[in-house]
Amino acid sequence: MSTRIAFLKGHGTENDFVIVPDPENAIDLPPAAVAALCDRRAGIGGDGLLHVVRSAAHPEAAEMAAEAEWFMDYRNGDGSIAEMCGNGVRVFARYLQHAGLVTEGDLAVATRGGVKRVHLAKNGDVTVGMGRARLPEGDVTVSVGERSWPARNVNMGNPHAVAFVDDLAHAGNLYAPPPFSPATAYPDGVNVEFVVDRGPRHVALRVHERGSGETRSCGTGACAVAVATARRDGTDPAVTGTPVTYTVDVPGGRLVITERPDGEIEMTGPAVIVATGEIDTEWLENAVG
Numbered sequence: 001m002s003t004r005i006a007f008l009k010g011h012g013t014e015n016d017f018v019i020v021p022d023p024e025n026a027i028d029l030p031p032a033a034v035a036a037l038c039d040r041r042a043g044i045g046g047d048g049l050l051h052v053v054r055s056a057a058h059p060e061a062a063e064m065a066a067e068a069e070w071f072m073d074y075r076n077g078d079g080s081i082a083e084m085c086g087n088g089v090r091v092f093a094r095y096l097q098h099a100g101l102v103t104e105g106d107l108a109v110a111t112r113g114g115v116k117r118v119h120l121a122k123n124g125d126v127t128v129g130m131g132r133a134r135l136p137e138g139d140v141t142v143s144v145g146e147r148s149w150p151a152r153n154v155n156m157g158n159p160h161a162v163a164f165v166d167d168l169a170h171a172g173n174l175y176a177p178p179p180f181s182p183a184t185a186y187p188d189g190v191n192v193e194f195v196v197d198r199g200p201r202h203v204a205l206r207v208h209e210r211g212s213g214e215t216r217s218c219g220t221g222a223c224a225v226a227v228a229t230a231r232r233d234g235t236d237p238a239v240t241g242t243p244v245t246y247t248v249d250v251p252g253g254r255l256v257i258t259e260r261p262d263g264e265i266e267m268t269g270p271a272v273i274v275a276t277g278e279i280d281t282e283w284l285e286n287a288v289g
């Protein structure tokens with residue numbers, strides 16, 4: 001007889017997630033199970049999965065338990081693990097509110113990228129303190145077909161390569177990760193953002209995410225883009241002493257990113273729970289094989 005596991009489905013600017021509440025970390029979710037659940041035809045479908053666990057119950061988060069009760073055990077759609085997911089944190093916080101585990105206002109969420117401070121606003125927006133970006137040195141070129149562009153390395157806990165292009169269509173179909181030169185530039189893979197200008201302090205992006213393919217939004221990617229654009233525009237707050245805000249349009253909506261002179265970055269955007277349901281564990285066991 002099959003048993004059932006509760007799940008929810010949510011998204012943040014259409015970066016969508018299967019949410020699996022599991023406070024005591026009792027559900028085994030190997031990569032193949034995550035990939036089966038995120039499969040858009042044979043599973044529930046999602047760019048990634050948010051495993052909701054009490055920090056104290058997870059070996060990777062126990063040290064953060066005093067600061068943050070809940071750990072976002074984030075997985076990419078292919079089952080791989082990533083350090084951080086910006087849209088994921090907003091949706092994670094929205095789930096905690098939806099489940100009555102937190103109320104509107106401020107909370108802390110443990111992630112593999114450290115504890116993130118989150119604010120659930122009355123208007124439905126969610127703001128996350130994303131920490132500081134690192135800008136590793138290195139000249140990298142990203143190509144699509146005949147075109148190639150220099151890419152800026154920006155690390156938001158997870159790696160990003162940001163390329164400014166004339167037209168987002170030049171990024172092509174993004175079915176596969178765009179090739180880099182040197183090919184060894186990112187041994188652990190990378191998320192690639194293609195960026196165009198839309199107006200003063202306003203850009204738009206398309207993204208190919210490591211472990212998920214082209215997605216409709218990437219929160220860490222939008223932060224990486226804002227950071228790279230500020231350096232390009234001469235608005236780097238560490239230099240000007242003034243915070244800078246960029247509006248970043250993604251295919252699935254809009255994110256607003258502010259970087260302060262101390263390097264701290266805040267991201268604001270929506271987060272929505274769209275469905276609840278039950279996973280048939282017999283199906284999942286068969287899918288995993």
Ligand SMILES: N[C@@H](CCC[C@H](N)C(=O)O)C(=O)O
Pocket residue numbers: 015048076081082083084085086087088158159191209210211212215217218219220221
């Ligand atoms: N969509 C996420 C990023 C998820 C992780 C990424 N695919 C990686 O492997 O680093 C976001 O909103 O930040």
